[in-house]
Amino acid sequence: MAKKVLIVYAHQSSSSFNSAAKTTAVEVLTTLGCSVEVSDLYAMNFKATATAEDIKGDLKDAENFSYLDESKLAWEEGRLMDDITKEQSKVIEADFIIFQFPMYWFSVPAIMKGWIDRVLTNGFAFTQEKRYSQGIFKEKRAMLSFTTGSLESMFSATGINGDMNVTLWPLQNGILHYCGFQVLAPQIFWAPFSATPEARSCMLEGWRARLQGLLEEQPLSFISLDCFDKKGFQLKSDVQEKHAAKDFGLAVGIHMGKPLPPHNQMKAGS
Amino acid sequence: MAKKVLIVYAHQSSSSFNSAAKTTAVEVLTTLGCSVEVSDLYAMNFKATATAEDIKGDLKDAENFSYLDESKLAWEEGRLMDDITKEQSKVIEADFIIFQFPMYWFSVPAIMKGWIDRVLTNGFAFTQEKRYSQGIFKEKRAMLSFTTGSLESMFSATGINGDMNVTLWPLQNGILHYCGFQVLAPQIFWAPFSATPEARSCMLEGWRARLQGLLEEQPLSFISLDCFDKKGFQLKSDVQEKHAAKDFGLAVGIHMGKPLPPHNQMKAGS
Numbered sequence: 001m002a003k004k005v006l007i008v009y010a011h012q013s014s015s016s017f018n019s020a021a022k023t024t025a026v027e028v029l030t031t032l033g034c035s036v037e038v039s040d041l042y043a044m045n046f047k048a049t050a051t052a053e054d055i056k057g058d059l060k061d062a063e064n065f066s067y068l069d070e071s072k073l074a075w076e077e078g079r080l081m082d083d084i085t086k087e088q089s090k091v092i093e094a095d096f097i098i099f100q101f102p103m104y105w106f107s108v109p110a111i112m113k114g115w116i117d118r119v120l121t122n123g124f125a126f127t128q129e130k131r132y133s134q135g136i137f138k139e140k141r142a143m144l145s146f147t148t149g150s151l152e153s154m155f156s157a158t159g160i161n162g163d164m165n166v167t168l169w170p171l172q173n174g175i176l177h178y179c180g181f182q183v184l185a186p187q188i189f190w191a192p193f194s195a196t197p198e199a200r201s202c203m204l205e206g207w208r209a210r211l212q213g214l215l216e217e218q219p220l221s222f223i224s225l226d227c228f229d230k231k232g233f234q235l236k237s238d239v240q241e242k243h244a245a246k247d248f249g250l251a252v253g254i255h256m257g258k259p260l261p262p263h264n265q266m267k268a269g270s
Numbered sequence: 271m272a273k274k275v276l277i278v279y280a281h282q283s284s285s286s287f288n289s290a291a292k293t294t295a296v297e298v299l300t301t302l303g304c305s306v307e308v309s310d311l312y313a314m315n316f317k318a319t320a321t322a323e324d325i326k327g328d329l330k331d332a333e334n335f336s337y338l339d340e341s342k343l344a345w346e347e348g349r350l351m352d353d354i355t356k357e358q359s360k361v362i363e364a365d366f367i368i369f370q371f372p373m374y375w376f377s378v379p380a381i382m383k384g385w386i387d388r389v390l391t392n393g394f395a396f397t398q399e400k401r402y403s404q405g406i407f408k409e410k411r412a413m414l415s416f417t418t419g420s421l422e423s424m425f426s427a428t429g430i431n432g433d434m435n436v437t438l439w440p441l442q443n444g445i446l447h448y449c450g451f452q453v454l455a456p457q458i459f460w461a462p463f464s465a466t467p468e469a470r471s472c473m474l475e476g477w478r479a480r481l482q483g484l485l486e487e488q489p490l491s492f493i494s495l496d497c498f499d500k501k502g503f504q505l506k507s508d509v510q511e512k513h514a515a516k517d518f519g520l521a522v523g524i525h526m527g528k529p530l531p532p533h534n535q536m537k538a539g540s
Contacts, residue, residue, distance in 0.1 A: 046319075048381065049312070049318050049380055052282060063283075065282050065285075067282060068419070104320070105383075105386055106441075107377060110388075111380075113380040114319075114380035153502035153503065154502070157519070158526055159505075162439060162443060162525075166436055166440075167439065167440045170437045173431075174375060174376030174377075175375045178375075233431075249427070253432015253433050254432050257532075259528055259529055
């Protein structure tokens with residue numbers, strides 16, 4: 001079955017490793033019969049900041065401007081700026097979204113955070129009821145593919161930057177899974193900038209090989225919304241009891257005071 | 271002793287709760303004898319995206335543009351754009367930086383991420399040798415002060431969003447402590463938007479009271495750079511041995527496969 005793929009891509013240079021990773025994804029997925037669209041954020045000069053200018057026409061309460069409320073209303077009434085609605089159309093069309101970027105400060109670059117802040121509008125991408133396992137995009141998949149200047153050892157549970165699983169939790173749980181996306185394991189390119197050209201080629205070949213089977217991969221495990229009560233959104237007591245004797249917590253963030261389940265944000269089934 | 275305080279502030283509306291929190295900080299700290307400067311990012315229309323336009327004059331390698339390398343060189347040669355150098359001057363002057371913002375997607379809003387990406391330049395804010403406990407700003411303090419739409423119970427180790435300590439790790443360790451800042455416990459305003467006016471006033475009064483003693487607070491605990499070897503940046507074996515029998519890991523990210531030390535990113539001495 002032909003899939004539609006959106007690559008949200010953030011690098012300033014077309015000769016970068018990130019660009020090569022993006023191009024590799026376009027090539028392989030197209031060969032597999034997918035239609036692939038790329039949102040090249042720097043080339044688009046994508047507006048990163050969430051402001052009142054994102055809304056056409058009158059604001060509901062200009063004196064007490066709330067982006068969360070005003071953008072929701074504007075989305076409902078078709079009054080969001082065209083650059084936002086264009087990206088939202090791409091999200092609706094897509095079966096699968098890949099975010100390709102260089103990690104800046106343990107997170108996405110500001111221009112990509114701007115895409116997240118502005119495109120994943122309240123109402124369009126989530127509601128109080130429709131989030132996490134009941135999220136609006138639960139039929140879609142998403143993943144992070146990124147470079148970092150660090151070695152893998154530095155992002156471990158005994159490394160200077162700490163466990164990469166911890167750093168990924170806000171991005172993968174708080175953004176992707178929050179909107180319902182089934183999240184595939186991240187593709188992490190460790191320190192390509194300080195690697196030899198051969199080692200860089202090898203990293204891209206590994207990505208090329210993974211892309212062949214990417215559409216059939218099992219997603220990472222998250223906790224079903226059913227496991228939480230509807231008031232304080234706490235794990236239900238029967239769920240807590242069921243896991244009381246287990247060695248590990250349920251997920252990186254939902255660790256119940258136990259050791260984190262190893263590779264929870266890095267490998268499917270962990 | 272009079273201290274210089276910089277508040278990096280990101281909210282679109284001067285009638286917002288975030289604005290009130292910022293104003294409260296300015297008032298109390300000024301009364302205490304501090305000189306307080308505010309960078310009001312939306313009012314400044316602060317550029318969020320890291321692009322080649324941040325650099326004056328010729329690029330070293332325009333064909334293979336690397337923001338990390340080019341901005342470092344431009345900083346060394348005084349060729350960074352004026353909006354960046356102006357913020358860098360404020361950072362140099364400041365003894366203490368407060369980041370005041372509404373949490374967007376488990377992190378800072380894009381405009382504040384842009385300040386971080388662009389102002390904390392390679393060379394100016396960190397080098398390979400000078401980071402973490404040996405970081406360039408180790409004589410300075412910094413803290414996060416933010417609102418979230420969530421209740422505290424939702425950001426716990428048994429709550430739907432997961433432990434707030436996990437979500438804070440990339441921000442507090444990966445950005446603030448990475449540059450050397452001594453990090454004070456975060457000021458978190460839980461769901462002020464759905465609270466009564468009385469409850470909101472109460473939150474601000476709590477902040478006002480904390481501000482009175484803020485400059486004397488003990489910072490959060492992080493792991494000294496000396497504890498890691500210089501090659502793979504792994505915890506040295508003697509440090510690992512010393513902690514092998516302990517109940518908890520050393521820090522949220524550097525958890526050694528043990529349960530996370532409770533409140534590690536929320537309370538001093540944890």
